[in-house]
Amino acid sequence: MFTYIDPSIRERLEEQGKLFQIDVDGVRVPAHHAVTRGPAISLLGPIPLPLKLCDLAINVDWYACVRRTELGKLEEIADELRAQQGQALFATLASSMAVNSVLIVGDPSRWQNPLVRVHSSCLTGDVFGSERCECGPQLASALDKIRQDEQGGMVIYMSGHEGRGIGLWAKAATYLLQDGGEDTYQANRSLGLPDDSRDFSDAGSLLKFFVKDQPFRLLTNNPKKIHDLEKMGITKITRVKHVTGVTDTNRRYLSAKQNWGHELTPEDLDAE
Numbered sequence: 001m002f003t004y005i006d007p008s009i010r011e012r013l014e015e016q017g018k019l020f021q022i023d024v025d026g027v028r029v030p031a032h033h034a035v036t037r038g039p040a041i042s043l044l045g046p047i048p049l050p051l052k053l054c055d056l057a058i059n060v061d062w063y064a065c066v067r068r069t070e071l072g073k074l075e076e077i078a079d080e081l082r083a084q085q086g087q088a089l090f091a092t093l094a095s096s097m098a099v100n101s102v103l104i105v106g107d108p109s110r111w112q113n114p115l116v117r118v119h120s121s122c123l124t125g126d127v128f129g130s131e132r133c134e135c136g137p138q139l140a141s142a143l144d145k146i147r148q149d150e151q152g153g154m155v156i157y158m159s160g161h162e163g164r165g166i167g168l169w170a171k172a173a174t175y176l177l178q179d180g181g182e183d184t185y186q187a188n189r190s191l192g193l194p195d196d197s198r199d200f201s202d203a204g205s206l207l208k209f210f211v212k213d214q215p216f217r218l219l220t221n222n223p224k225k226i227h228d229l230e231k232m233g234i235t236k237i238t239r240v241k242h243v244t245g246v247t248d249t250n251r252r253y254l255s256a257k258q259n260w261g262h263e264l265t266p267e268d269l270d271a272e
């Protein structure tokens with residue numbers, strides 16, 4: 001798999017305003033302008049997506065988002081190969097560029113205090129429906145709450161956050177360690193990896209672009225997430241508790257999160 005957009009299509013999308021970049025402060029920067037401060041993000045969208053998740057049906061506008069630097073490197077390789085007529089090699093090239101997603105519900109220009117979820121990708125929970133964690137129900141419930149909310153809001157889906165930032169391969173190993181008795185954080189440490197290495201800076205830039213300087217409500221139980229966003233100057237955050245999907249199979253995992261600092265009460269863990 002090689003991420004590639006033909007340059008002529010790229011230009012057309014830029015002219016249409018559907019491929020654009022923002023700087024670290026969420027300010028839109030004209031195409032081809034050098035971004036001087038912080039990592040810039042390229043966005044493709046809005047792309048209408050009619051979603052159907054179990055009983056939930058919702059129309060969202062999707063934006064695909066990548067780091068400008070990562071995309072630039074790939075485009076350089078692609079341009080070189082194309083110049084050498086080596087386009088066939090695209091089939092054998094792999095690109096591991098992290099593509100984050102923004103799902104918008106409603107009209108951001110009307111937002112005053114939207115409901116927001118910054119969701120870390122979890123293939124096993126979000127896609128396979130694994131009950132080792134509660135990620136799948138948290139994502140579906142966030143979209144449902146945003147759909148029902150007067151203001152609407154957005155989900156920022158962070159693709160590089162699998163296993164709190166250690167990646168899917170290492171996460172698979174932590175599951176085997178957890179089955180040997182370790183908790184989710186101990187298992188990361190046993191692999192020589194941090195408890196939580198998620199980087200929320202791209203989420204911060206996207207929030208600055210879409211929410212501007214408005215206050216917003218954030219669906220999370222994790223104070224560290226709020227702390228990380230505050231460090232980026234995003235301070236008008238009201239935390240909204242987001243407990244759902246508690247089952248016998250993930251109660252121990254949630255209890256480890258609670259001990260680590262997630263704001264969960266004993267009653268939350270008794271639920272469902």
Ligand SMILES: [Zn+2]
Nearest residue numbers: 122125133135
């Ligand atoms: Zn999960």
